[in-house]
Every structure is written in structure tokens, then in C-alpha cells.
Amino acid sequence: xxxxxxxxxxxxxxxxxxxxxxxxxxxxxxxxxxxxxxxxxxxxxxxxxxxxxxxxxxxxxxxxxxxxxxxxxxxxxxxxxxxxxxxxxxxxxxxxxxxxxxxxxxxxxxxxxxxxxxxxxxxxxxxxxxxxxxxxxxxxxxxxxxxxxxxxxxxxxxxxxxxxxxxxxxxxxxxxxxxxxxxxxxxxxxxxxxxxxxxxxxxxxx
Numbered sequence: 001x002x003x004x005x006x007x008x009x010x011x012x013x014x015x016x017x018x019x020x021x022x023x024x025x026x027x028x029x030x031x032x033x034x035x036x037x038x039x040x041x042x043x044x045x046x047x048x049x050x051x052x053x054x055x056x057x058x059x060x061x062x063x064x065x066x067x068x069x070x071x072x073x074x075x076x077x078x079x080x081x082x083x084x085x086x087x088x089x090x091x092x093x094x095x096x097x098x099x100x101x102x103x104x105x106x107x108x109x110x111x112x113x114x115x116x117x118x119x120x121x122x123x124x125x126x127x128x129x130x131x132x133x134x135x136x137x138x139x140x141x142x143x144x145x146x147x148x149x150x151x152x153x154x155x156x157x158x159x160x161x162x163x164x165x166x167x168x169x170x171x172x173x174x175x176x177x178x179x180x181x182x183x184x185x186x187x188x189x190x191x192x193x194x195x196x197x198x199x200x201x202x203x204x205x206x
Contacts, residue, residue, distance in 0.1 A: 004141055007189075008131050008148040014186040015081065015124045016048075016152055018159035019178045020088065022167050024118060025160050028109050038161075040110045045157045047115035049150065052128050056146055059129035070133055074197030077126035082190035084123045088183025091176070119156060130193060 029037045055062075063073055128149065132142045159166060170178065 004137075005144060005148060008145050009152065010185060011127050011131060011189055012124070012149055012152040013155065014182050014189065015084070015121075015127045016119050016156055017088075017179070017182050018156040019166075019170070019175060019182070021114070021118050021156070021160065022163045022175070025114065025163050026167060028114065040114070041157060041160055043110035044114040044119065044160075045153050047111050048120040048156075049153050051116060051120040052124060052149055053146065055125050056128050056132050056142070056149065059125070060132070060134055063129070070130075070135065071197045071200045073126070074130060074193050075201070077130055078190045078192075078194035078197060080126055081123050082187055082194070085183045085185075085187030085190055088179050089187065091179060091183075119153075 025041075029040055032040065060070070063070070128145070131137070131145050137145070167175070
């Protein structure tokens with residue numbers, strides 16, 4: 001049970017890495033009053049939770065309706081997560097410039113781009129579906145994944161709430177180191193998922 005929790009925790013924390021979101025969050029909320037910034041952050045976390053919980057509950061049914069097998073999702077999703085991890089490892093630290101937002105548009109930036117795709121992006125959605133496969137995980141384990149998701153979102157909230165001091169403390173070098181280590185872990189997890197998918201699709205080859 002602890003192993004299951006740890007895999008879920010590491011995977012979700014890696015794909016929803018709050019350190020990687022800090023630069024965009026600071027830029028997008030620049031100029032907002034502290035109370036407005038808190039409202040944006042709270043809404044961001046709630047929207048992210050809603051998106052991911054919907055996919056946790058209905059994601060596999062949606063894939064079945066489309067005729068997409070779990071092994072195909074493992075391979076494709078593993079490839080997506082692998083690319084995300086590699087991008088984090090080899091990231092040059094440059095970010096696209098974001099425009100300054102006002103209170104009038106703060107509700108919009110909470111949904112896009114903060115909640116989607118920066119926190120509850122395609123990689124997080126893919127991970128949550130793979131971590132709750134009905135064929136591999138029973139109901140208590142899936143409930144545990146949901147609790148782990150809430151814990152990770154709480155960590156995201158706490159980190160982004162302290163985004164300014166953390167960014168100043170880590171600096172550009174520290175942020176880059178954290179991102180690269182997280183990307184390496186994410187790459188290893190992606191390879192593991194893809195190997196499982198290939199083993200099931202091509203059992204004679206592996």
C-alpha cells in the first residue's frame with residue numbers, strides 16, 4: 001500500500017510540479033492585490049482538482065467509448081510524459097512572456113493557463129488515468145490515488161502561495177536544478193509505463 005501511494009505521489013508531483021509553474025504564476029499575477037492573487041490561486045487549485053477528479057472517475061470509460069485500449073494509452077501517454085520529462089531535463093530556462101493581468105481578467109487566468117494546462121495539463125490527465133486503471137487497481141487503491149491527488153494539489157497551493165520567497169531563495173540555478181531532477185524521475189516513470197504497454201501488446205517480443 002505504501003509503495004502504491006509513493007508511486008502515485010511521485011508521479012503526480014512530477015507532472016504537476018509547482019516549482020515549474022512559479023515563473024508563469026508570478027508573471028500572470030503581477031499587479032494583482034494580495035487578496036486577488038489568493039482568489040486566483042484558490043480557483044486555480046479547485047478547477048485543477050475538478051478536471052483531474054473527473055478524469056480519475058470517468059477517464060477510462062471515456063477511453064473505452066472511443067475504442068482506445070489501456071495499452072495504447074500506456075504507450076502514447078508514456079511517450080507524452082517522456083517528452084515532458086526530457087523537456088524538463090534539457091530546458092534552457094526560457095519562458096514565453098506573459099502579459100500583465102488585471103482583476104477583471106484574473107478569473108480567466110485561473111482557468112487558463114494556470115489550471116489548464118500548467119497544472120492539470122495533458123500529462124497530468126494521462127498520469128491520473130494510468131494510475132487508476134480498473135484492471136490493475138481496485139476501488140480502495142483508486143480512492144487512495146484520489147487522496148494522493150488532493151495532497152499534491154495542497155502542496156501545489158502551498159508552494160505557489162509562497163512563490164515569491166521560494167523563487168528568490170532558489171534563484172534561476174536552484175529552479176533549474178529542481179526542474180531537471182524532477183524531469184529525470186518523470187522520464188524513468190514514463191519508460192516504465194511504456195515498457196508495460198509494449199509487454200502487453202507484443203508479449204512474444206519481450
